[in-house]
Amino acid sequence: xxxxxxxxxxxxxxxxxxxxxxxxxxxxxxxxxxxxxxxxxxxxxxxxxxxxxxxxxxxxxxxxxxxxxxxxxxxxxxxxxxxxxxxxxxxxxxxxxxxxxxxxxxxxx
Amino acid sequence: xxxxxxxxxxxxxxxxxxxxxxxxxxxxxxxxxxxxxxxxxxxxxxxxxxxxxxxxxxxxxxxxxxxxxxxxxxxxxxxxxxxxxxxxxxxxxxxxxxxxxxxxxxxxxxxxxxxxxxxxxxxxxxxxxxxxxxxxxxxxxxxxxxxxxxxxxxxxxxxxxx
Numbered sequence: 001x002x003x004x005x006x007x008x009x010x011x012x013x014x015x016x017x018x019x020x021x022x023x024x025x026x027x028x029x030x031x032x033x034x035x036x037x038x039x040x041x042x043x044x045x046x047x048x049x050x051x052x053x054x055x056x057x058x059x060x061x062x063x064x065x066x067x068x069x070x071x072x073x074x075x076x077x078x079x080x081x082x083x084x085x086x087x088x089x090x091x092x093x094x095x096x097x098x099x100x101x102x103x104x105x106x107x108x109x
Numbered sequence: 110x111x112x113x114x115x116x117x118x119x120x121x122x123x124x125x126x127x128x129x130x131x132x133x134x135x136x137x138x139x140x141x142x143x144x145x146x147x148x149x150x151x152x153x154x155x156x157x158x159x160x161x162x163x164x165x166x167x168x169x170x171x172x173x174x175x176x177x178x179x180x181x182x183x184x185x186x187x188x189x190x191x192x193x194x195x196x197x198x199x200x201x202x203x204x205x206x207x208x209x210x211x212x213x214x215x216x217x218x219x220x221x222x223x224x225x226x227x228x229x230x231x232x233x234x235x236x237x238x239x240x241x242x243x244x245x246x247x248x249x250x251x252x253x254x255x256x257x258x259x260x261x262x263x264x265x266x267x268x269x270x271x
Binding site for chain 2: 020021022024033034036041056059060061062063064065066067068069070071072073074075076077078079080081
């Protein structure tokens with residue numbers, strides 16, 4: 001079984017400077033859903049990814065607000081304009097205060 | 110089966126809404142990890158009303174491409190992608206993309222906030238869908254204009270109470 005919080009980021013191998021690339025980030029996380037009793041949510045210590053931040057070259061370029069209606073092991077595809085070689089960082093925050101971070105090096109040709 | 114679920118939900122909706130509103134006031138997060146980060150359970154019309162108020166929502170079929178399978182074998186994991194035609198320059202870009210599922214108890218699946226640095230208004234994720242129904246994508250432009258498209262998805266095995 002994969003470990004909780006493991007982040008995988010896939011970036012295209014060859015990217016031209018100035019072009020737009022698509023990347024995908026995935027976190028191993030149960031993204032636990034909400035149970036109901038008589039139509040009401042049962043208050044438990046639910047654990048799901050509630051916020052995802054995409055950072056490229058030190059500035060945040062996108063932010064996603066998510067909840068339990070994203071599947072187990074949430075994965076997010078997004079685009080970014082490749083300007084300089086540098087780090088693409090994706091951070092996942094969950095409702096237990098945990099923070100999972102992954103990074104990929106972007107090397108434009 | 111689907112009919113029974115809807116009826117039951119209908120019956121409890123009133124009581125649940127009142128209790129829920131009293132239990133967790135919006136905007137005040139209680140202990141971390143509880144349900145504070147969740148939107149209330151409501152029909153999709155109410156979510157649209159809550160998010161966009163009375164702002165007009167235009168038909169987005171010319172600008173938005175919403176990619177979803179016609180039949181989702183597993184409602185717990187449905188691949189979805191949205192692409193909005195936009196130059197993504199500081200003068201004209203897509204500020205946010207909302208994804209909503211009509212049949213989910215909490216219809217808002219996700220809100221994607223974008224910036225011009227994205228280069229393309231493209232997002233993808235794996236959704237949880239509770240039942241067969243429409244999935245909507247709403248694009249909010251930098252000037253506040255709203256565009257919407259929807260597509261029906263047949264869900265074979267429900268993603269349960271998403």
